[in-house]
């Protein structure tokens with residue numbers, strides 16, 4: 409194991425993942441410095457979810473290595489999982505539990521004692537404005553509430569690194585701003601966030617670093633200012649990823 413104090417919060421070394429003929433991730437290497445808020449952007453199908461799944465122990469890479477604070481995710485999965493909180497995209501929660509039960513389950517699973525879990529559960533429900541929904545089954549939550557309870561579960565063991573795949577999808581603007589504040593507070597307190605998003609505006613405002621991926625490869629990575637140069641992040645993204653086409657659509661959709 410490398411020294412945790414000197415290691416980046418997350419280091420991806422030449423990750424590769426194939427699904428049959430399809431190369432979803434094609435040699436991704438990234439260094440996420442401790443204390444950064446790191447955005448991961450790319451078009452649909454770029455390989456963001458696959459990369460983050462390999463980085464967090466959800467999907468075994470065909471090649472390469474992922475290290476969380478110097479701990480190899482695939483060689484020492486138990487140690488690595490103590491260090492990371494994950495909000496995965498599309499992974500089913502145990503939604504026959506109430507919000508409170510789900511956070512408690514995750515806290516106990518992470519090895520916290522019952523009293524600590526109970527205290528943190530109350531804090532998280534307050535912080536994410538879910539206090540009134542603590543005893544409601546998660547299956548009855550809205551999409552945005554489900555994202556928020558998943559974030560609470562990712563935070564309960566106070567991880568060093570938070571990996572968030574599309575955390576703002578379906579979340580209303582006020583809740584999104586509140587989540588952003590919570591994440592910024594977490595980073596100020598020494599935590600590290602890596603977040604995938606399709607909102608360039610959000611990444612530009614919230615993140616200090618960004619990587620642009622397409623077709624399973626890193627096209628650009630560094631501080632947001634380095635990557636965007638004199639353009640906005642959105643302009644730079646479009647430039648890197650291949651530009652927009654001006655499609656008018658089929659004639660049958662022209663109703664005039």
Ligand SMILES: Nc1ncnc2c1ncn2[C@@H]1O[C@H](COP(=O)(O)OP(=O)(O)OP(=O)(O)O)[C@@H](O)[C@H]1O
Nearest residue numbers: 427430431432450451452453454455456457458459
């Ligand atoms: N389990 C799987 N089986 C087969 N192909 C897969 C699987 N998971 C992902 N892929 C393929 O790998 C590629 C990368 O998918 P991935 O979900 O990582 O992209 P993404 O950047 O997260 O996309 P989006 O922004 O649309 O969520 C896509 O072409 C996808 O179809």
